[in-house]
Amino acid sequence: MEKRVLKDENDRVDGIYKVTGKAKYFAEYELPGLTYGVLVTSTITKGKITSLDTKAAEKAPGVISVLSHLNKPSAPAYEQEGGPAMKIFYTDKVFYNGQPIAMVVANTFERATYAASLVKATYAKEDFNTDFEKAVSDAKAKKLQGQPDYKRGVEDAYKSAEVMIEAKYHLPIETHNPMELHGIIADWRPNNQVMVYAKTQGVKATQGTIANVFKIPIENIQVNSEFVGGGFGMALRTWSLEIATIMASKHVAKPVKLVITRMQMFTMVGNRPAAVQTIGLGANKDGKLTGITHSAFGETSVYENFTEGVVNMAKFMYQCDNVNTRYTVVPVDLGVPIWMRGPGEATGAFALESAIDEMAHALDMDPLEFRIKNDPEKDQQRNKPFSDKNIKEAYRIGSGKIGWSERKNKPGSLVNGQWKSGYGVSIGVFNANRGRASVKGILKADGTLVLQSATSDIGPGTGTGMTLIASKLLGIPNDKIKFELGDSSLPPAPSQGGSATLSTVGSAVNDVCVALKSTIAELAANSNMDATSNFIDVLKKNNLPSIEVTKQSQAGKEREDYSMYSFSIHFVKVKVHSLTGVVKVDKIVSVGDSGTIVSPKTARSQMVGGAVGGVGMALTEESIIDHRYGRYINNNFADYHVPVNADIPEIEVHFINKPDPYINPMGAKGMGEIALIGFSAAVANAVFNATGKRIRTLPITPDKILATS
Amino acid sequence: MINFQYLRTSSKKSALALLLKDKNAKFIAGGTNLIDLMKRGVSAPEKLIDINHVPLKQIELVGDKIIIGALASNTAVAENELIKEKLPLLAMALNAGASAQLRNVATVGGNMMQRTRCGYFYDTEMPCNKRKPGSGCGAIGGFNRMHAIFATSDNCIAVHPSDMCVALAALDAVVVLAGPKAERKILFKDFHRLAGDTPQLDNNLKADEMIIRLEIPLNNLTVNAHYLKVRDRASYAFALVSVAAGLEISNHKITDVRLAMGGVAHKPWRLTASENFLRGKEATIENFEQAAKLAMTGAKGFGENDFKLQMAPNTIIEALTIAKSKA
Incomplete structure (x- = not known):
């Protein structure tokens, strides 16, 4: 028996597994005859492989096979025209530096690593550009529409406003860098049966991709991913490297494990794309917004397009009759980006929420007052009411907790020796999604409930949230409920992304529990038992060891009638050292307005994690490339600075915790994205309040503070 | 990884004998840098001689000197009562370095021997005169935000990454080296080299020598001492500038x-x-500013590190101000 010091009904259901090492991650599965794959990567940025010498590698100790485009195993979809251009083993083209060009499979990881170093490629090199900012400013560079232009009222109305500001904001590439490295264990078995242990945010999506690429029935493929060591979006797709590993397993007829290196995490599994954004704001002298223009350029790759919601927020977050947006993507010779926590909205919010602060300053208004003054009554973009929005209450709670009354509107007013203090605020907002999911519930006469769904838990505490929903509805203690996930054979659910899992899968859990309850009530009535009888007694009386219900659940017409969003308000207090330029975050208060809080502990953890990610985005994180070579220069944990404990102050989290009446049966909305969205602007705004220095290029490192007058 | 032979010895004499036998052998103690270098293909020793069991971990006061064995861990030195009392600057510098986990295994000798953290040095696909003499310097005209502003050469603008060594240079430490025949002493400030025409050489340790211990003369800098490190995050980051x-x-x-x-x-x-300017003067902000200005003579930026021309004197002033304020 496991001993517990403190028992709390809100504990993470998998907490004990995680802290004792019992949680098993994909790379820890031992299959009989397991072999090890290591990727050989390109050392040029663009061009063609003209020769590949694999002889020395093939002769190296322990090597089973060296796979490349020269001996590619069959993957039918890769042979067709169209689809992604970057198909490992199916192209001799090089699209970015560090692109996989071959895989060595050996009987140990060390031997595969050594043999991979012996593979020698020669190339026909082509000119390339990895510098996004250069491409943006180059009139001749290719540019693509990322989203249709949006216009409400007069275009660029800000230009003729009584008070106007226009500013340009820059974000570098950020790399997800979850603790767990990416990879897969693939086992291609006889009769085209495929078993994989994967790092994925969606077991059904992975299963579907594999079926599609290899043209085998979906039932032949079993995907397991019970525990995931962080994803932040980078595991939302099945990358070509997973497909390559499955090909390798098919080729060598043995299970193959591929775990990429930390350096490879920077090049081949996506990133938050760099962005350059211009915001124009116009207001009248009373502080009412009269024009918003948000124009953004986002990074994409030359071989596959990537777009995200960078300019979404400008369309509805503030009351304003004249709004126009434009979003353009600009390809560079790098790996294709992918959503990173808060995705495009976090990028856009840095610019918009910085600009709002700049406008408040131009008007000599408290930025909080300015936001309240321009808080919209309804969603002007969709011309619908908000299903639920409590921003003013969130402002009130957060401003009290951070001590906003201590703030001075004049920057540089709070000085203690060389340290200058300041306060900043920002809003985060993200679409409150609800998709379609199925859940199976098995209620047993031994008093336990098993719930099953092919959803994922990349860390937010999915199992805990689902258990709490069921426990509340059925009155069964948490420790008698088991929520099973991360297995493609379970009832289908979408990938874990876009802050939608609790809303989507939770609704199906709700429906299953309601159905189980009514079945029990029916059984009780039919066996002359009291309607309030315990389900154990009812099942026993009916000689039933268990009952099962499967329900599919999805949103209805309510989504046509209401505009549904989750909101967050971030308050930050910083101090900035005048001589060294060091920024220290002194205090953080984040207020979540995301409906009912189903799981208080894991919800708080989400907000804390988002704040830490936000500190990184604001102050330290940047993936640096030497554009002469197209190679990353800080692709390791020593030089790519994610925040450490010493960077993080006290974080207070508060929730409005009122049900959204329309979103779903729980009244609960997602919060994974809003925990991060807007946070970086709160820091930049606090830095401005402390110093009068407006830093519009992230991250805000000491050199930028010193360089800004 | 390329296979290597692993040897272990518990005596200084046999360590030196093993080293003499094979010029492709290297000592390993904490291994916090060497293992990285081997993984990246920057260093490929055929033999690793584990010297962790050689009894060189002493930290003691002998006469008017503090003796620190080359194999004392960074943590052991930083947490030692004698060091905290007599050489607080050294303890502060050690605690500013790396992370707690790294300090627990990293040794004093290994800290002195660590290589630069210049990204071009670690990427074998990029030019680097330190790793491959004659291949060029990637940092000149490239990413040089972390790089040197003093006494650079056209061959190399890398910086030495240690915090501990900065304090030891300030404290007039002496390094005791053992060779196959005899021991010799060298001033700490002369242990490391400038890049010049031989950027591949970080220091003046000879191929057949080992670092035995440090000797640090006692001083009266026990109260008004401060190590100020300016970095991109509050722990586990190399210095932009430290003083x-x-x-x-x-x-x-x-x-x-x-x-x-x-x-x-x-x-x-x-x-x-x-130092010469300040000696005999009053500890005023004006004098600190003047000293900081003097310190910058000959400083030169390379683009991305130009900010250091301002950050460096500022940090000198702040470090002196904090040191003065202590009581």
């Missing part, structure tokens, strides 16, 4: 002063001209 500042103040006059910087040169950078 070791020690003052001895009596009757409002500076009677002794030590200043050294990290993150600015190929070796720990002792600020002798600034």
Whole structure:
């Protein structure tokens, strides 16, 4: 028996597994005859492989096979025209530096690593550009529409406003860098049966991709991913490297494990794309917004397009009759980006929420007052009411907790020796999604409930949230409920992304529990038992060891009638050292307005994690490339600075915790994205309040503070 | 990884004998840098001689010197009561370095021997004269935000990454080296080299020698001492600029002063001209500013690290101000 010091009904259901090492991650599965794959990567940025010498590698100790485009195993979809251009083993083209060009499979990881170093490629090199900012400013560079232009009222109305500001904001590439490295264990078995242990945010999506690429029935493929060591979006797709590993397993007829290196995490599994954004704001002298223009350029790759919601927020977050947006993507010779926590909205919010602060300053208004003054009554973009929005209450709670009354509107007013203090605020907002999911519930006469769904838990505490929903509805203690996930054979659910899992899968859990309850009530009535009888007694009386219900659940017409969003308000207090330029975050208060809080502990953890990610985005994180070579220069944990404990102050989290009446049966909305969205602007705004220095290029490192007058 | 032979010895004599036998052998102690270098293909020793069991972990006061064995861990030194009392600058510098986990295994000798963290040095697909003489310097015209501003050469603008070594340079430490025949002593400030025409050489340790111990003369910089490290995050980040500042103040006059910087040169950078200026003067902000200005003579930026021309003197002033304020 496991001993517990403190028992709390809100504990993470998998907490004990995680802290004792019992949680098993994909790379820890031992299959009989397991072999090890290591990727050989390109050392040029663009061009063609003209020769590949694999002889020395093939002769190296322990090597089973060296796979490349020269001996590619069959993957039918890769042979067709169209689809992604970057198909490992199916192209001799090089699209970015560090692109996989071959895989060595050996009987140990060390031997595969050594043999991979012996593979020698020669190339026909082509000119390339990895510098996004250069491409943006180059009139001749290719540019693509990322989203249709949006216009409400007069275009660029800000230009003729009584008070106007226009500013340009820059974000570098950020790399997800979850603790767990990416990879897969693939086992291609006889009769085209495929078993994989994967790092994925969606077991059904992975299963579907594999079926599609290899043209085998979906039932032949079993995907397991019970525990995931962080994803932040980078595991939302099945990358070509997973497909390559499955090909390798098919080729060598043995299970193959591929775990990429930390350096490879920077090049081949996506990133938050760099962005350059211009915001124009116009207001009248009373502080009412009269024009918003948000124009953004986002990074994409030359071989596959990537777009995200960078300019979404400008369309509805503030009351304003004249709004126009434009979003353009600009390809560079790098790996294709992918959503990173808060995705495009976090990028856009840095610019918009910085600009709002700049406008408040131009008007000599408290930025909080300015936001309240321009808080919209309804969603002007969709011309619908908000299903639920409590921003003013969130402002009130957060401003009290951070001590906003201590703030001075004049920057540089709070000085203690060389340290200058300041306060900043920002809003985060993200679409409150609800998709379609199925859940199976098995209620047993031994008093336990098993719930099953092919959803994922990349860390937010999915199992805990689902258990709490069921426990509340059925009155069964948490420790008698088991929520099973991360297995493609379970009832289908979408990938874990876009802050939608609790809303989507939770609704199906709700429906299953309601159905189980009514079945029990029916059984009780039919066996002359009291309607309030315990389900154990009812099942026993009916000689039933268990009952099962499967329900599919999805949103209805309510989504046509209401505009549904989750909101967050971030308050930050910083101090900035005048001589060294060091920024220290002194205090953080984040207020979540995301409906009912189903799981208080894991919800708080989400907000804390988002704040830490936000500190990184604001102050330290940047993936640096030497554009002469197209190679990353800080692709390791020593030089790519994610925040450490010493960077993080006290974080207070508060929730409005009122049900959204329309979103779903729980009244609960997602919060994974809003925990991060807007946070970086709160820091930049606090830095401005402390110093009068407006830093519009992230991250805000000491050199930028010193360089800004 | 390329296979290597692993040997272990518990005596200084046999360690030196093993080293002499094979010029492709390397000592390994904490291994916190060497293992990285081997993984990246920057270093490929055929033999690793594990010296962790050689009894060189002493930390003691002998006469008017503090003796620190080359194999004492960074944590052991930083947490040692004698060091905290007599050489607080060294303890502060050690605690500013790396992370707690790294400090627990990293040794004093290994800290002195660590290689630069220049990204071009670690990527074998990029030019680097330190790794491959004659291949060029990637950092010149490239990413050089972390790089040197003092005494650079056209061959290399890398910096020495250690914090501990900055304090040791300031504290007039002496390094004791053992060779196959005899021991010799070298001033700490002369242990590391400038890049010059031989950027592949970080220091003056000969191929057949080993670091035995440090000898640090006692001083009166036990109160007004401060190690200030400016970095991109509050822990586990290399210095943009760091300053070791020690003052001895009596009757409002500076009677002794030590200043050294990290993150600015190929070796720990002792600020002798600034020290000479301050000695005998009053510990005023004006004098600190003047000393900081003097320190910058000959400094040169390479683009991305131009900010250091401002950050470095600012950090000197702040380190001296904090050191002075201690009581």
